Amino acid sequence: MRQIVILGAGTAGTMMANKLYKSLNSGEWRITVVDQHKTHYYQPGFLFIPFGIYKKEDVIKPKADFIPSGVNLIFSSIDRIEANSNKVFLEGGKVLNYDYLIIASGTKTCPEETPGMKDKLWYKEIFDFYTIDGALALQNFFKYWEGGKLVMAITELPYKCPVAPLEFVFLADAYFTEKGIRDKVDITYVTPMSGAFTKPIATKMLSELLKEKNIKVVPDFYIEHIDNDEKKIVSYDNQEIDFDVLTIVPMNMGDKMIERSGLGDDMNFVPTNKETLRSDAFENIFVLGDASNIPTSKAGSVAHFAAEILFENLMSAIEGRPLYAKFDGHANCYIETGFGKGALIDFNYTTEPLPGTFPLPGIGPFGLLENTKMNHYGKVMFRWIYWHILLKGKELPVEPLMSMAGKKTVN
Amino acid sequence: MAQKTYSGKTLEVTNEGYLVNQADWSKEVAADMAKEIGMELTPKHYEVLEYLRKENATGIPLTIRKVGKSGIVDIKGLYDLFPGGPLKFSSKLAGIPKPVSCV
Structure with missing residues (x-):
C-alpha cells in the first residue's frame, strides 16, 4: 500500500483530501490527514463577527464532517517531518511513513513577535480579528464603545487575506454610522506598504473609496513596538500614532513544526516552486495554501486554484512524468x-x-x-x-488559471 | 521608460527611477543616484547594497525584516541609513527592481 500524508485539515488540506480520495484507487493508496484541532473555522467569516453580523456558530463546523470516511484522519500535534527518511513524527512518538507528503499547515498570527502587542491591553483595547477569540472580544468591546480613535494597523508582510483590514475599516465606517456615532469615531488605516494596496490600479480605486468614507491612510509605517501606557504605536523611524482602540494584524509565520523540521525560510514558510508547487528541497513534497512562500496572496481562493494545479502535478509525479501544470498565482x-x-x-x-x-x-x-x-x-x-x-473539492465555474476575458486594460 | 545619466553614462530607468538593466550598476552609479536625493554613501551603505544585490540574485523576495536579520545592519540601522524608504531607496541604489509585496 502506498501512502500520501497531508499535514493540516484547513481549507487547503481538506480540499486536497477530497480531490485525492475521489481520484486514487483505494486498494492501492492510503490517504492520511493530520491536524491538531477538531474544529474547522470559516475564516472569511471572522471579519463580520466584531460587527455582530455573524455569530460564532456561523463560522464553525467539525473538521471530520468534511473529510471522506475512507481517509485516515488523525487528530494530533505534529512534532516534525524527517524529509530524508520520508517520515512524519507525531507528538507522543507515533510515526507516519509517506511516499508523498502534502504540507498544508497554513500560517499563524504571532502577536508575541512585536514588543507590547500581547501585553496588558491585549483583548482589552488591542485586538486581532484573525482568531475566533480576538473577533469575539472585539465584538464585545464595540458593543459598549462610545467613540474615539480607532486605528487599524498591519504589522508585517505577508499576512493572511490582504484585503481583510481594508474590509474591516469599511465595515467599521458603516457600523458606527448605523450606530449614530460615526462623528465621534476617527478611523485610521496604518500599513507598511506605500499605499492602500500594492497594485497601482486597485490602490487608486480603494484610496478613493477610503477618502469618500473619511478614513485616513498612513502608509510606509513599519511598527517597532506598541506603548501600552501612552496608548500609541511607534515605528522604526520614530513616528507615533495614538489610539483608543487598536485593531491589528499581527506578524504571520508558518507553523513551528516547519521550523523544527528544518524546512522553512526565516518566517517558517516552505520554499516552494511557484509554478509546480513542489518543495524546492524534496521531490516528493508538495506545498498547498498559506504554508508555502509563493509570492501571491495567502487566501483560500489561491489555495483553491492552486489545488487543481498541485493535483495535476502530483499525478504526474506518481506516474513518473514531468510536472507540466503551472500555477499563475491566481x-x-x-x-x-x-x-x-x-x-x-x-x-x-x-x-x-x-x-x-x-x-x-x-x-x-x-x-x-x-x-x-x-x-x-x-x-x-x-x-x-x-x-x-x-471544501469538498467539487468544481466551481471558475478556471484555476486567471483569464483576461472580460478584463479591460488600463493605461 | 526614461533615461538618466549616472557616472557619465546614459542608462535606462523605470518611471520611478529604478535601473532597467541590473548590469548597468556600479558603485559610482549608486553614488550619483544617492546625490540626487541628497545622500552621501558610506562604506556601511555599500555593504548593505552589496548584500541586497546578492540576495536579489537568489530570486527570493526581499523584506525589511530579512535585511534586519542579515547581520550587516538591524532594522533601526537600516532606517537610519536610508531614511524614509529603507527598502525602496536601498533597492534603487542597489540597482535592483522595486521590492514587491506579496499581495
Whole structure:
C-alpha cells in the first residue's frame, strides 16, 4: 500500500483530501490527514463577527464532517517531518511513513513577535480579528464603545487575506454610522506598504473609496513596538500614532513544526516552486495554501486554484512524468465595502487587478474593481459555497488559471 | 521608460527611477543616484547594497525584516541609513527592481 500524508485539515488540506480520495484507487493508496484541532473555522467569516453580523456558530463546523470516511484522519500535534527518511513524527512518538507528503499547515498570527502587542491591553483595547477569540472580544468591546480613535494597523508582510483590514475599516465606517456615532469615531488605516494596496490600479480605486468614507491612510509605517501606557504605536523611524482602540494584524509565520523540521525560510514558510508547487528541497513534497512562500496572496481562493494545479502535478509525479501544470498565482477576492456593497478583484503573479466583468466577459454578474450590491451578494453566497462545494473539492465555474476575458486594460 | 545619466553614462530607468538593466550598476552609479536625493554613501551603505544585490540574485523576495536579520545592519540601522524608504531607496541604489509585496 502506498501512502500520501497531508499535514493540516484547513481549507487547503481538506480540499486536497477530497480531490485525492475521489481520484486514487483505494486498494492501492492510503490517504492520511493530520491536524491538531477538531474544529474547522470559516475564516472569511471572522471579519463580520466584531460587527455582530455573524455569530460564532456561523463560522464553525467539525473538521471530520468534511473529510471522506475512507481517509485516515488523525487528530494530533505534529512534532516534525524527517524529509530524508520520508517520515512524519507525531507528538507522543507515533510515526507516519509517506511516499508523498502534502504540507498544508497554513500560517499563524504571532502577536508575541512585536514588543507590547500581547501585553496588558491585549483583548482589552488591542485586538486581532484573525482568531475566533480576538473577533469575539472585539465584538464585545464595540458593543459598549462610545467613540474615539480607532486605528487599524498591519504589522508585517505577508499576512493572511490582504484585503481583510481594508474590509474591516469599511465595515467599521458603516457600523458606527448605523450606530449614530460615526462623528465621534476617527478611523485610521496604518500599513507598511506605500499605499492602500500594492497594485497601482486597485490602490487608486480603494484610496478613493477610503477618502469618500473619511478614513485616513498612513502608509510606509513599519511598527517597532506598541506603548501600552501612552496608548500609541511607534515605528522604526520614530513616528507615533495614538489610539483608543487598536485593531491589528499581527506578524504571520508558518507553523513551528516547519521550523523544527528544518524546512522553512526565516518566517517558517516552505520554499516552494511557484509554478509546480513542489518543495524546492524534496521531490516528493508538495506545498498547498498559506504554508508555502509563493509570492501571491495567502487566501483560500489561491489555495483553491492552486489545488487543481498541485493535483495535476502530483499525478504526474506518481506516474513518473514531468510536472507540466503551472500555477499563475491566481487570486480572486471579494472586498466588503459596507452598506451592502462590495468590490471584486481578480489577479495573478503578473497581471494586477483590472476593471471589467467576472466570470462571464461583458455579462458578469460581478463587476471587477467596482463597488456594487451584486459583489456583496457574491461574498454572502460564498459562505454557502465554501461549506458545500469548495471544501469538498467539487468544481466551481471558475478556471484555476486567471483569464483576461472580460478584463479591460488600463493605461 | 526614461533615461538618466549616472557616472557619465546614459542608462535606462523605470518611471520611478529604478535601473532597467541590473548590469548597468556600479558603485559610482549608486553614488550619483544617492546625490540626487541628497545622500552621501558610506562604506556601511555599500555593504548593505552589496548584500541586497546578492540576495536579489537568489530570486527570493526581499523584506525589511530579512535585511534586519542579515547581520550587516538591524532594522533601526537600516532606517537610519536610508531614511524614509529603507527598502525602496536601498533597492534603487542597489540597482535592483522595486521590492514587491506579496499581495
